[in-house]
Amino acid sequence: MATLALDLACARELDAHDPLARFRDEFVISQEVAASVTEGRPLTTDPDTLYLDGNSLGRLPKRTVARLQNAIEHEWGKRLVRGWGEGWMDAPARIGAKIAQLIGAQRDEVIVADSTSTNFYKLVYAALDARAGRTQIVTETVNFPTDAYILQGIARTRGVEITYVDSTDGITISTDAIVNAIERNKCALVTLTHTAFKSGYVYDMQAVTDAAHRAGALVLWDLSHSVGSLPVDLNACDADLAVGCTYKYLNGGPGAPAFLYVRRDLQEQLLNPIQGWFGQRDQFAMGFEYAPAQGMTRFLVGTPPMLSLLAIEAGVDLLLEAGIENLRAKSVQQTEFLIALWDAWLKPFGVTLNSPRDANMRGSHVSLGHPDGLRIDRALIEEMHVIPDFRPPDNIRFGIAPIYTRFEDIYCAMERMRRVMQEKLYEKYPSERRVVT
Numbered sequence: 001m002a003t004l005a006l007d008l009a010c011a012r013e014l015d016a017h018d019p020l021a022r023f024r025d026e027f028v029i030s031q032e033v034a035a036s037v038t039e040g041r042p043l044t045t046d047p048d049t050l051y052l053d054g055n056s057l058g059r060l061p062k063r064t065v066a067r068l069q070n071a072i073e074h075e076w077g078k079r080l081v082r083g084w085g086e087g088w089m090d091a092p093a094r095i096g097a098k099i100a101q102l103i104g105a106q107r108d109e110v111i112v113a114d115s116t117s118t119n120f121y122k123l124v125y126a127a128l129d130a131r132a133g134r135t136q137i138v139t140e141t142v143n144f145p146t147d148a149y150i151l152q153g154i155a156r157t158r159g160v161e162i163t164y165v166d167s168t169d170g171i172t173i174s175t176d177a178i179v180n181a182i183e184r185n186k187c188a189l190v191t192l193t194h195t196a197f198k199s200g201y202v203y204d205m206q207a208v209t210d211a212a213h214r215a216g217a218l219v220l221w222d223l224s225h226s227v228g229s230l231p232v233d234l235n236a237c238d239a240d241l242a243v244g245c246t247y248k249y250l251n252g253g254p255g256a257p258a259f260l261y262v263r264r265d266l267q268e269q270l271l272n273p274i275q276g277w278f279g280q281r282d283q284f285a286m287g288f289e290y291a292p293a294q295g296m297t298r299f300l301v302g303t304p305p306m307l308s309l310l311a312i313e314a315g316v317d318l319l320l321e322a323g324i325e326n327l328r329a330k331s332v333q334q335t336e337f338l339i340a341l342w343d344a345w346l347k348p349f350g351v352t353l354n355s356p357r358d359a360n361m362r363g364s365h366v367s368l369g370h371p372d373g374l375r376i377d378r379a380l381i382e383e384m385h386v387i388p389d390f391r392p393p394d395n396i397r398f399g400i401a402p403i404y405t406r407f408e409d410i411y412c413a414m415e416r417m418r419r420v421m422q423e424k425l426y427e428k429y430p431s432e433r434r435v436v437t
Contacts, residue, residue: 004337004340006340006341006344006345006411007411008408008411008412010407010411011337011406011407011408011410011411011412012407012408014333014337014407015406015407015408018330018406018407019326020322020326020327020330020402020403021406023318023321023322023403023404024403024404024406026061026062026063026318026403026404027059027060027061027062027251027403027404028059028060028061028062028065029059029404030049049385049386049387050385050386050387050409050412050413050416051387051405051409052386052387052388052398052399052400052405052409052410052413053387053388053389053397053399054248054249054251054364054399054400054401054404054405055225055229055248055249055364055365055389055397055399055400055401056248056389056397056399057247057248057254058247058248058249058250058251058252058315058401059251059401059404060251060253061251061314061315061318063314063317063318064251064253064311064314064315067310067311067313067314068307068310068311071306071307071310072307075087075088076307083306088304088306091112091304091306091309091310091313092111092112092113092257092300092304092309093108093111093296093297094313095112095259095309095312095313095316096110096111096112096259096296097110098313098316098317098320099112099227099244099246099250099259099316100261101320102227102228102232102316102319102320102324103223103226103227103232103233103234103242103244103261104231104232104233104234104235104236104237105234105235105242105261106235106264108264108295108296109234109235109261109262109263109264109267109296110259110260110261110296111259111260111296111297111299111300112246112257112258112259112304112309112312113257113258113259113260113299113300113301113304114257114258114301115245115255115257115258116146116222116224116243116244116245116258117146117147117150118258118274118301119243119258119259119260119299120146120147120150120220120222120243121150121154121273121274122260122272122273122274122299123220123241123243123260123262123270124137124150124151124154124189124191124220125154125158125273126270126271126272126273127188127189127218127220127240127241127270128154128158128160128188128189129270129271129273130218130266130269130270131188131189131216131217131218134160134185134186134187134188134216134217135159135160135161135186135188136160136161136162136163136182136183136186136187136188136189137151137155137160137161137162137163137187137188137189137190137191138162138163138165138178138181138182138187138189138190138191138212138217139151139162139163139164139165139190139191139192140164140165140166140167140173140178140192141164141165141166141167142167142170142173142193142196142197142198142199142201143191143192143193143222144193144197144222144224147191147193147222151191160188163181163183165177165178165181170198170199170354171196171198171199171201171354171355171356172196172199172201172356172361173201173203175203175204175207175208175211178190178192178203178208178211179207179208179211182211182212182215182217183215184214184215184216185215185216187212187215187216187217188217188218189217189218189219189220190208190211190212190217190218190219190220191219191220191221191222192208192221192222193221193222193224193225194221194222194223194225194226194232195223195224195225195226195229195230195363195364196225196363197224197225197391198354198367198391198395198397199354199355199356199367199395200225200355200356200362200363200364200365200366200367201355201356201361201362201363202226202230202356202360202361202362202363205221205232205233205237205239206236206237209237209238209239209240210238213238218240218241219239219240219241220240220241220242220243221234221239221241221242221243222242222243222244223242223243223244224243224244224245224248225248225249225363225364225365226244226363227244227245227246227248227249227250228248228249228250228251228316228319228324228327229248229249229327229328229331229363229364229401229402230324230327230328230331230363230364231324231325231328234261234263235263238263239261239263240262240263240266241260241261241262241263241266242260242261243258243259243260243261244258244259245258246258246259246312246315246316248399249319249364249401249403250312250315250316250319251314251315251318251401251403252308252311252312252315252316253308253311253312255308256308256309256311256312257304257305257308257309257312260296260299262296262299267294267295267296267298268294271292271298272292272298272299272300272301274301275290275292275301276300276301276302277302278297278300278301278302278303278304279292279293279297279298279299279300279301280292280293281293281294318403319403322403327402327403328402330402331364331400331402332359334400334402334405334407334410335355335359335362335364335365335366335400336359337407337410337411338366338398338400338410338414339353339355339357339366341410341411341414341415342366342368342414345414345415345417345418346368346414346417346418346421349370349418349421349422350370350371351368351369351370351421352368352369352370352394353366353367353368353369354367354368354369354394354395355367364399364400364401364402365397365398365399365400366397366398366400367391367395367396367397367398368395368396368398369394369395369396370394370396371394372426372427372431373390373393373394373395373396374390374394374431374433375426375427375429375430375431376396376417376420376421376426377389377390377396378426378429378434379420379425379426379428379429380396380413380416380417380420382429383420383425384416384417384419384420384425385416386412386413386416386417388413392433398410398413
């Protein structure tokens with residue numbers, strides 16, 4: 001980005017010319033006045049707690065409040081079981097079709113169901129069945145832990161081996177390293193988190209997918225830190241499988257159901273290993289023998305958690321209105337702004353940049369590192385009213401959700417972190433990790 005003055009006036013000027021600024025008013029934002037002090041005076045520039053954790057849990061859309069109120073009071077309260085015939089049954093496919101537009105998929109290639117972990121299990125198991133006789137899974141050591149846990153459990157029961165590709169810098173893993181780990185005629189599946197959860201590093205989806213296909217393997221992408229923050233084009237890359245959560249950049253609510261993608265030509269080849277009645281071909285015939293439904297419906301299992309499912313839709317609609325290309329452009333500009341502030345203010349205190357410098361290799365969160373990162377994180381949250389999160393060993397993650405995050409938020413958050421470092425405010429906090437960080 002062009003050189004900018006690193007001051008509050010510049011941040012406000014950027015916000016004044018932000019074409020997406022109107023979307024901030026679509027979200028519930030607390031008016032609690034922060035009690036922190038900046039530059040020796042009461043903070044008056046931002047009456048809100050500075051929320052920079054949209055990569056963990058997105059804000060609540062105002063439309064969701066109205067949608068759930070109607071679902072509770074009218075659809076459940078008055079219509080009762082009739083609600084299933086009046087929009088509930090098709091909700092997984094309907095909302096999945098909207099998410100498909102954000103990830104470069106066809107409308108009938110995405111469905112909402114269960115959790116990301118459960119969906120990941122389904123597709124790993126199905127992929128191994130589809131590549132019977134092959135015994136290698138390729139993944140990496142910076143993968144999100146739950147994906148690794150599931151792979152380890154499946155490998156133990158299926159008798160396959162996992163090849164882990166290491167990072168040389170803790171931030172990135174080269175495409176060549178992934179490609180070189182794939183063994184032709186042996187590899188069944190390559191699975192990566194598209195945007196790395198610690199560093200924000202973004203893999204070259206096309207190159208990895210092409211390499212896996214040349215070896216006869218399938219590819220499964222975890223899009224949890226990508227969907228809603230940067231453009232993804234699964235169809236253009238000929239990607240096979242994908243999963244992702246809806247409670248981060250999609251703003252679907254805590255624990256909201258996840259989604260899964262299966263390329264259209266693979267849908268009839270793959271079987272769901274968890275055979276439930278919502279994935280049955282003729283569900284209400286109540287037949288005793290299982291027969292998989294056609295299309296994506298076969299990847300459903302049990303009765304969907306309808307209130308949580310319906311809560312997803314408003315957030316997705318807002319992202320579609322804003323446009324994923326527009327959101328990505330703002331995200332790049334904002335992460336560049338944050339990195340410029342780090343360079344000027346925080347780097348002299350030994351704070352490291354634990355995310356890629358190149359915006360083309362970076363998602364929508366920026367990780368800053370310090371040996372006392374956990375204590376700094378606590379000082380920011382408990383004293384400075386800035387909410388990032390912490391990931392071991394030293395990563396303080398600042399998640400920028402461009403649909404509601406302002407440049408002023410970023411400026412003030414970095415200013416408060418500078419004060420934490422200048423005054424060593426973190427030293428008063430214990431280094432013991434809390435249950436949730």
